[in-house]
Amino acid sequence: MFLAWQEIKRNKLRFILITGILMLVSYLVFFLSGLATGLASLNREAVDKWEASAIILTDDSDKSLYQSFMSVDLLKEINAEKTAVIGQLNAIASNKDKKQNIALFGINKEEFLMPNVIEGRAFENANEVIANDSLKDEGFNLGDQLSLSSSDQTLTIVGFTDDARFNAAPVLYANLSTYHQVKFGEMADQNKDQINGIVIQDDSILNLSLNDELETIEIESFIENLPGYTEQKLTLNFMIYFLFGISSIILAIFLYVLTVQKISMFGVMKAQGISSSYLSWSVVAQTLILAFIGTAVGFIITLISGTFLPAAVPVSFDLTLMIIYGLILMVVATAGAVFSVLTIVRIDPLKAIGG
Amino acid sequence: MTVLELHQVKMSFGSGNKTVHALKETNFLANQGELIAIIGPSGSGKSTFLTIVGGLLSPTSGKVVINGQNLTALNEKERSQIRLKEIGFVLQASNLVPFLSVANQLNLLDKVKKGNMSKKERDQLYEDLGIADLLMKYPSDLSGGQRQRVAIAKALYSNPSIILADEPTASLDSERAYEVMELLKEVTTQKKTTTIVVTHDIRLVDYCDKVYKMTDGVLTEIEKDKKSPQIAGEYSHLS
Numbered sequence: 001m002f003l004a005w006q007e008i009k010r011n012k013l014r015f016i017l018i019t020g021i022l023m024l025v026s027y028l029v030f031f032l033s034g035l036a037t038g039l040a041s042l043n044r045e046a047v048d049k050w051e052a053s054a055i056i057l058t059d060d061s062d063k064s065l066y067q068s069f070m071s072v073d074l075l076k077e078i079n080a081e082k083t084a085v086i087g088q089l090n091a092i093a094s095n096k097d098k099k100q101n102i103a104l105f106g107i108n109k110e111e112f113l114m115p116n117v118i119e120g121r122a123f124e125n126a127n128e129v130i131a132n133d134s135l136k137d138e139g140f141n142l143g144d145q146l147s148l149s150s151s152d153q154t155l156t157i158v159g160f161t162d163d164a165r166f167n168a169a170p171v172l173y174a175n176l177s178t179y180h181q182v183k184f185g186e187m188a189d190q191n192k193d194q195i196n197g198i199v200i201q202d203d204s205i206l207n208l209s210l211n212d213e214l215e216t217i218e219i220e221s222f223i224e225n226l227p228g229y230t231e232q233k234l235t236l237n238f239m240i241y242f243l244f245g246i247s248s249i250i251l252a253i254f255l256y257v258l259t260v261q262k263i264s265m266f267g268v269m270k271a272q273g274i275s276s277s278y279l280s281w282s283v284v285a286q287t288l289i290l291a292f293i294g295t296a297v298g299f300i301i302t303l304i305s306g307t308f309l310p311a312a313v314p315v316s317f318d319l320t321l322m323i324i325y326g327l328i329l330m331v332v333a334t335a336g337a338v339f340s341v342l343t344i345v346r347i348d349p350l351k352a353i354g355g
Numbered sequence: 356m357t358v359l360e361l362h363q364v365k366m367s368f369g370s371g372n373k374t375v376h377a378l379k380e381t382n383f384l385a386n387q388g389e390l391i392a393i394i395g396p397s398g399s400g401k402s403t404f405l406t407i408v409g410g411l412l413s414p415t416s417g418k419v420v421i422n423g424q425n426l427t428a429l430n431e432k433e434r435s436q437i438r439l440k441e442i443g444f445v446l447q448a449s450n451l452v453p454f455l456s457v458a459n460q461l462n463l464l465d466k467v468k469k470g471n472m473s474k475k476e477r478d479q480l481y482e483d484l485g486i487a488d489l490l491m492k493y494p495s496d497l498s499g500g501q502r503q504r505v506a507i508a509k510a511l512y513s514n515p516s517i518i519l520a521d522e523p524t525a526s527l528d529s530e531r532a533y534e535v536m537e538l539l540k541e542v543t544t545q546k547k548t549t550t551i552v553v554t555h556d557i558r559l560v561d562y563c564d565k566v567y568k569m570t571d572g573v574l575t576e577i578e579k580d581k582k583s584p585q586i587a588g589e590y591s592h593l594s
Contacts, residue, residue: 002459002466003452010454010493268450271411272509273439274467275432350411 003279004286015290018254022294023301025247026329029240030302030322036236037321038314043229046103046132046166047219050084050113055222056198059215063225065196066090072193074214082201084111087179087194090169092149098139103166104129104148106179112201115173120159127178130159132170137311146172151182167226240325244332252336255287259340263347271349280341284334291333295326358516358549359385359408364417366403366572377403378414379572385565387516390543390550392560395569401553402521404569408551409442409519410434422516439468443510443548445520445539450506451494457505458490464512472512483545484508484538500531504538511542518543518550524559536562 008015056078061068065088072085087106092099107113109122115130120142123130131140135157140146146155155172164171176195180188200216210216217225224230259266266279299322309315366378377400385391395401406412407419410426411434419426421441426434444450451460461477472480481487484504494502503523510518520539524532536552540562543550552563560566566577 003455003463006459007454265452268444268446269452270435271409271438271446272444272450272464273435273437273442274463275435278467350406 001282001285003282004289008286008289014258018251019290019294019297021250021254022247022291022329022333023297025243025250026295026298026326027301029243029247029325029329030298030317031305031315032236032240032243033321033325034302034306034315034317036233036240037318038316039232039236040229041163041316042165042168042314043226043232044166044223046105046164046171047223049115049163050199050201050219052084052112052199052201052219053203054200054216054218056200056210056214056216057196057222059213061215063215063217063222064227065222068196069194070197070214072195075198077211078198078200080200080202082112084108084113084199084201085176085195086113086197086199087176087183088166088196089150089179089183090167091151091182093140093146093155093172094149095140095144095146100135100138100140101169102131102135102172103169104172104174104179104182105166106174106176106183106195109175113173113199115161115164117159118162120157123158123174123178126175126181127153127155128158129155129172129174129178130161131157131172132164133160133162134165134170136160138170148182151185153178153182153185155182167229244328247329248332248336250336251287251291251333252339255283255337255340256343259283259343263343266344267347267349267351270347276345276347279344283340283344284337287334287337288330291330294333295329299326356387357384358387358422359383359551360418360420361408362418362420364407364414364419366400366407366412367415376572378407378574381417381574383567383574385517385549385551387549388543388547389564390540390552390562391565391567392563393551393553393567393569393574394555394557394560396555399569400572400574401555401569403572404574405519405521405551405553408517409444410438441516443512443515443518445503445506445510445518445523450509451502453494456491456493457486457497460505460509461512464509468512472514480508480511483542484511498531499527500534503527503531503535507535507538507542511546511548514546514548516548518548520550520552520554522554522556523552524554524556529558532556532559 057063057065057068058070075083075085085108089104091102091104093102105113117130118133140157142157142160144157146157148155155174155178161173177192180192180194184191269279270276303317306315306317361381361383364378364381365376368375368377393401393404403412407414413427421437424437426437429437452463455463465472481490484507486501486504486508489497489501489505497505523539524535527535536559539550539552542548552559567574568577
């Protein structure tokens with residue numbers, strides 16, 4: 001550590017440049033992880049809000065809530081701790097000034113899918129809805145009358161809840177009869193037993209016996225099958241994993257070049273009896289110091305720049321994940337020192353004194 | 356007291372018709388407090404001799420004994436420990452670490468050798484070598500002579516029994532070269548080390564107690580009283 005730190009102190013500019021590159025890579029990693037978390041939240045936060053174990057959909061719906069149709073009577077066949085029915089449709093809501101993609105959830109008020117209300121009140125009557133508060137940023141307010149693209153029904157916002165987006169669309173919560181009115185219009189009465197799925201809060205979900213037309217899907221699996229969710233997540237994660245590799249390679253090249261420049265010096269030191277392990281540890285320690293400083297600065301800059309981003313940017317920083325990524329960056333950066341260590345081990349002290 | 360012994364040491368490189376005998380059968384003894392010069396032209400085997408004595412190279416045959424320990428019977432790690440404890444190196448240009456201040460050059464050895472020298476002893480060493488006022492300077496701030504003084508201080512760290520100097524004056528002007536040799540003479544006497552200087556600068560042999568010449572891998576001692584004229588005659592082309 002002594003040798004490593006003394007060299008950094010003496011050659012500040014050189015090491016600031018290396019640390020700067022690491023800082024930029026870590027900034028990119030942290031920012032991408034924030035973007036991945038933010039985009040994932042856009043898709044799943046309404047589902048996370050259920051705190052459910054599983055959802056029952058029809059087998060032929062291919063795990064899509066929107067494509068699943070079943071009768072509410074099936075609820076009687078399900079023996080689980082807690083159940084809640086859900087009807088869902090997508091539409092474009094307009095308050096005359098603004099238009100916005102929304103997901104409408106038809107639920108029973110007394111079941112656990114009922115969201116917390118942070119402003120206004122819960123729905124009580126037909127055509128009343130609780131909206132996700134992100135709609136406020138889009139110009140929607142309490143009392144707004146919403147017309148829907150696929151229906152002649154008009155909905156009224158009576159309350160707001162938080163963290164309720166489904167597949168990137170803000171959710172409107174209404175009672176089941178409102179959902180039926182919106183979905184089926186004049187045919188609502190004939191379809192009043194129709195729902196899209198049944199959500200379950202029961203850890204022993206695998207023990208549920210269902211008929212062949214239904215499928216129990218664990219919530220995580222349901223989320224992964226949301227349209228575009230897995231593809232988006234994989235793309236961003238691949239970018240992060242590539243950045244891990246790139247940071248390791250960049251540091252390996254820099255350290256190798258620095259080590260090659262010092263071969264003669266290391267040779268003399270080895271001739272003097274300083275062991276290869278001491279010199280190798282010095283390079284590894286130097287890498288750790290650089291990686292720690294670069295990652296820490298990248299971490300801080302990410303958090304600072306996050307505060308200046310407009311609300312429209314879907315970034316959400318998961319500190320635990322960022323710390324894990326930071327540690328991985330330090331590990332892969334240290335792995336980049338392996339070539340330098342091998343070089344040091346192979347240095348022949350004989351050559352250093354011209355033998 | 357005998358510090359270094361070479362018994363029938365030979366060193367060859369290559370095999371068959373391409374075998375090069377860098378060092379032919381060599382017997383050599385060096386006592387405590389002796390300053391010994393090994394002179395000879397380039398390629399004569401001086402450096403091979405020095406690397407074998409320094410435990411950096413194992414001879415093809417024969418035995419190297421330092422303070423009663425047979426160096427040739429040890430593995431690389433054990434030889435490395437012997438180098439660390441028993442041998443100090445002073446090399447041609449400078450063996451200083453460019454990014455360490457003079458004080459830290461020795462602090463590094465202190466960390467590696469686990470504090471073999473007290474602060475008082477270290478301060479005394481700085482005084483003896485005239486580098487006490489250079490401690491905060493870096494090698495690039497020092498003159499050639501000052502760098503070699505610091506290199507000698509490093510070599511003397513933790514009181515080695517042998518100092519091996521490979522062309523220690525090669526990069527210095529005459530005045531600085533004499534200064535360095537005087538210093539080596541002084542530390543050899545005061546610290547009772549055995550100092551072996553490999554050089555082709557015959558002006559320096561007057562400082563030495565014994566002089567050997569190396570010719571085509573054969574080491575021969577030159578009589579002390581005759582060394583300067585004899586050497587001057589034989590190696591005039593080198594000076």
